[in-house]
Amino acid sequence: MTRILVVCLGNICRSPLAHGILESKLPKDSFYVDSAGTAAYHIGNSPDHRSIKVAKTHGVDISGHSARQFRVSDFDTSDYIYAMDASNYNNIISLARNNDDIGKVKLFLEENNSVSDKNVPDPYYGHISDFEYVFDLLEATSKILSAKLKE
Template identity: 70%
Template sequence: MTSILMVCLGNICRSPLAHGLLESKLPSDLFYVDSAGTANYHIGDSPDQRSIAVAKTHGIDISQQQVRQFKISDFDTFDYIYVMDQSNFDNVIKLARDTDDFAKVKLILEVDTSTLDKHVPDPYYGGDSGFENVFKLLDKATSIISQQLLS
């Protein structure tokens, strides 16, 4: 089974959306998708209500996800680790033990060659439109990832 991890800062806004989106596009008998945060602010909580709401408007239920923190053993568990921005990338890479760990980590928007800015903006302190924008960015990126994984 191929396993994919989505990572952002708190695991309440961006990575839960990426997790739910990619999970909805891949067969669950062949792929395992999860998400985590680099910080420990919200461990055990549900995703931000705004992320839950924007996902729901697009037919995806992320309400049952629970926040967890990224850990070194995730390098052993996951084949691919997609991070939302450079800060997340740097925090995950600091924990890499070797070049194999390092090679698993990528900025999620690197898969979308039409997007110039490779960082998914953090919508936490913005309004609802920021969550919709993040959803659209991640929807496109996860479509590309799923096509790559299924080909």
């Protein structure tokens, strides 16, 4: 089984969306997708209501997700770790114990060559339109990534 972890700051906006979208595109018998945040702000909380709403509009249910914090043991249990932006990438890398850990970490948008800015914007302080934009960005990249992973 291939294990994928997507990581943002609080694990209530971007990473639950990426988690739900990517999970919907991969066969569950071969892939396990999870998400986490680098900060402890929202541990145990559901995703932001706007993330839930936008995902539901597109047929993805993330309402059962519970936020958790990234931990060093995630390096052991994940084959791929995708950070939503450079800040979270650096936070993850700072916890790496060796080059094998570092080799598992990439920016999520590195998989999408049509996007020049490789940072998924954080919609938390924005409007529903910002969540829609992030969903579309994650959806397009998840299509590319899922095709690559299934090869």
